[in-house]
Every structure is written in C-alpha cells, then in structure tokens.
Amino acid sequence: MIEATRPSLIASDVDVDPVVDVIVIGAGATGENVADRVVQGGLTATIVERELVGGECTYWACVPTKALLRDAAALRAARALPAAGKAASGILDPATVFARRNRFAEHWHDSGQVGWLRSAGITLVRGQGRITGPRTVTVTDTGDGTTTTLRARHAVVIATGSSAHMPPIAGLADVQPWTNREAVATNKVPDRLAIIGGGAVGAEMATAFNAFGSQVSLISRTRLLPRAEPFASEHVTEELQSAGVALHLNVDAIEARRTVSGTLEITLSDGSTVAADDVLVATGRTANTKDIGLDRIGLEPGSWLTVDDTLAVLDRNGKPIGDDTAADPGKAWLFAAGDVNHRAPLTHHGKYQARALGDAIAARATGAELGLDPWGRHAVTADELALTQVIFTAPEVATVGFTAQDAAAAGRDTRVVDYDLGKVVGAALHADQYRGRARMVIDADRNIVIGFTAVGLDVAELLHAATIAIAGEVPLDRLWHAVPAYPTINEVWLRLLETDGRDHAPATRDRTLVATADSATDEAVA
C-alpha cells in the first residue's frame, strides 16, 4: 500500500498587523469566502488556519470524493448504451482513478490556495486560533508553540468546520477505523470494506469502492439517505444491492474487533456479524469547537454554535455575544458560518452564508443599511427554503427545498406530483432502460414549487432549474412558459406540470405585496 501524500503547507505571512478589521478562524471554503467578501467591502482581514488552507472539501471531502466516483459514473453511462457499452468493456483501474484524485486534491499541498489568499489581499496566520477575550484571538503555532495575539476592530468569524464523529461502538477505536480522510486519500482497495453509516458519505463511498471491486457491507441504523424522499432512498438501495453491496439497514453496529487472523468483525444489534478488512465510519460530523476558547464566552467547548439569522453567535440565553465597550455596548462581534453552525453543512451553503455575512460585516462597518428581510442581500433564506444537495451515488439524487414529509411537518398545504423519468424521451435516449423518478412539492396556497427531488442517471444537472423556480418563487402559471428543450431529460418539468394540471387557482401574489395593497386601500377608504 502506498501511503497518502502527507499534508504540506507553507508558512504564515510575515509582518502580521495585530490589529485588523476582521479575524476569520478557519480557512475552509467558508472562511476563505468570508475573508474575501470583507476585503472586497473595503476592510482588512486576517485568516487563521491550523492545517491546509482550503479545508475539508478540497482535500478530504467534496472534490476528491467526486474524483473517486466520476470514472465509474462515466463507465456506467457508457454501459447503458449498446455500442458505447461494447467499446467500454474493460476494467476500471483504481490506480489511474487515484492519480486523478491526487491532482484534484492538489496533492494535499496548499500553495495554490495560499497564492489565491494573497491575490485576494487576505493575510494568513498559521496555527490554532482561540478566542481569548472580546474581539481577541490568540494563535498558537502548531509547530513551535509560539503565540500571536490578534484583535479585531469589527468582527471575529468562526468558520472552523467539522470532523468525523466517532460513535461509541465497543472496540471501534482499537481496530483503526477509517474516517472520510483515510477513505478519500487511500491508495488501496480493500478486498472487504465495511461502512458504518448510511448518509451521504456512506452511500457515496459504498458506490465508489463497489466500483473498484471491494466487497462492500454497509451498516446503518436508518434507511439509506434518511433525509431524502423515501422513493429516492429506495431507488439507491435497490441499485446498490443489485451491484452487490450487502446492506444492513435499520440496525446498529454495537461492537468491533479483530480476530487472530486479522479479520475485522462487527457485531450488529440484530445479532448478525459483518466480516471485513477495513471499516469506514461515516456516522455524521462533530463541531470543530473543542479548543477554540468557547469557555471564555460562556459556551460549551465541542458544541455546535447556535446563530441567529444574521449568523451572530448566541449565548446560553439566546442573545448575540455582545461587546463590552462603552462606545458600542451589546454590539454583536462574534459570528459563525459554515458547518460549525450546523444550519446547512454543505460547501455551497457555507459559501452562500459567507457571502451574506462578509457583505453584512462590511455594511455594518460603513453604516450602510442591512438587507435582512427574507431573500435580502444579507439574509440566508436559502438555508431554510432552498437548500440544495446532490448525492453522487449510482443513481444520483438531486434535491432542493422541502421533501413532502418536511413540508407536511412544517404545516404547509401541499400538492405532491411525481413522474417516472423513464417515460421522458430525453431520458430514454440518454440510457437504455433508464430508471428514475422526479417529484415536485407544490405550496397549494401560493401555487409555487417549494421542493424538488430527482433520482436517476445524471440528474445532478437538472437541479438548478428547480432551484431557480424555488428561490424565485416562480408561479406555476408562469412555469408553463418555461419550455424545456426537446429531447432532454428536463422535459420532466413539462410532464410534472401536465400531471398536476393547469386549472389550479392562480398563484397568490407575494403576501407582503398583497398586505401593502390591502392596507393602502383601507387607508384610502378611511
């Protein structure tokens, strides 16, 4: 086995000014974008990073996992066509896939990202950042232990992300389990791989290692992809099973041990046992807040940070952590964005929060007005109403907004419309025996789409049309005028509209506009 390339980083910037407008702790995708926006807004920013600039997504998550999955997806697509399938009859070579993965993970070297920080005018300080007082962060160099104390004029932003959660399974620590980091950076294909966890990480890695030829056993205490529409989850379950993955669903892993022969044995709550050579733990994430000085501000180290809609960190009484200065008593100075606030733990949503927060910090500093109303410039409305995700399993699952179940739980009056993607000519042309389904969740009061899920080969690129319909609150009567090109898979939009019918009450206009018009009329009458 060739070990994964060791992380490699370059030194902090020299001549660091200890007083700066904004300090960002954590240079993942979120932190980088917060710093970029505040600098674009005319402020100075220093970013503190203890590992690689670029964070989890670049080196151990989104990017390298998709590189691990992409070749097999292309092969699967080719094999869904008779002539292309014949032409693509060879075997997938994992070593070639790993080499391409290494390139996308930038060989675990962050010089490219550091170069970008410099070009964006952001100062980098290497080390572990800790809050040591109001607007104050002390950075400890992880090599020589020297410290630098920084003070922010305007704000401190925590963007420290998350790490793999280790569940309390007896013996687990002793069998040297893989987390996402080892799985993503591996150069070996285990003969037998056990995966604990049936969320996005478990399902994607089962897809990847199954394609590399591992005998994969996946154990999950829930159904696969428990937050997705059940039909999407069932579809992925069936396809993984028919590809040879052994699924142990709705059971807990309770004990792990190595036998004398070196085989790893995992005992499940139903009494059965899974044998493997390696085990990947994919049971969710834990907040990177254990050692960032939360105790100094009355919060519990290790906890997710609770934020309000401005992303200000809240204290135990639900109040923003406020300033103690006479000039600005109570003014919020501490903010949190990305995985660490647990609102929407996805890279693109962390970056969305970063854009809103960075702009808001710059606006506050210059006394400009804040746009915090829903869908306003500084609001993060999409986290709640238009959260997007693509899970790159075979088949892919693409989701935005509410599932039918979540909409019902939120008390929305809905219509749910489903369509078999296999009946869409564009899909049938795309792959023989195309199997898939799409669902549109409609707010029946307002006649707008509030949720969309598709499962099927290559549905990822369908998602943005749905996202625009939801974020734009496009009335269904207008959506009939968005004509999908023939013969593409996007024609499913027309089929969903036809299935729903055209005779529903016209979309209610935006409630605030209606209210304004009504009150204007009332005033005129008065």
Ligand SMILES: Cc1cc2nc3c(=O)[nH]c(=O)nc-3n(C[C@H](O)[C@H](O)[C@H](O)COP(=O)(O)OP(=O)(O)OC[C@H]3O[C@@H](n4cnc5c(N)ncnc54)[C@H](O)[C@@H]3O)c2cc1C
């Ligand atoms: C296997 C896997 C696959 C994924 N795939 C996708 C995907 O396809 N699409 C998607 O959108 N999301 C995906 N995600 C989720 C995505 O990786 C995260 O949402 C994203 O990385 C969060 O970004 P962040 O900047 O908030 O945190 P992170 O990326 O975790 O960055 C935080 C940074 O802060 C640093 N840090 C932490 N504490 C300190 C400290 N005290 N001082 C200094 N620095 C500190 C860390 O070293 C790190 O660099 C995946 C996750 C996993 C595990």
Ligand SMILES: NC(=O)c1ccc[n+]([C@@H]2O[C@H](COP(=O)([O-])OP(=O)(O)OC[C@H]3O[C@@H](n4cnc5c(N)ncnc54)[C@H](O)[C@@H]3O)[C@@H](O)[C@H]2O)c1
């Ligand atoms: N393509 C993507 O967007 C993508 C891909 C991978 C990860 N991510 C993100 O990364 C984060 C972490 O993903 P994840 O899959 O690790 O977490 P998750 O919370 O999505 O899923 C955890 C799974 O582990 C199971 N589980 C928990 N404890 C268990 C136990 N003791 N025994 C058996 N099963 C157990 C749960 O039932 C669940 O199925 C998520 O926010 C996810 O959205 C996103």
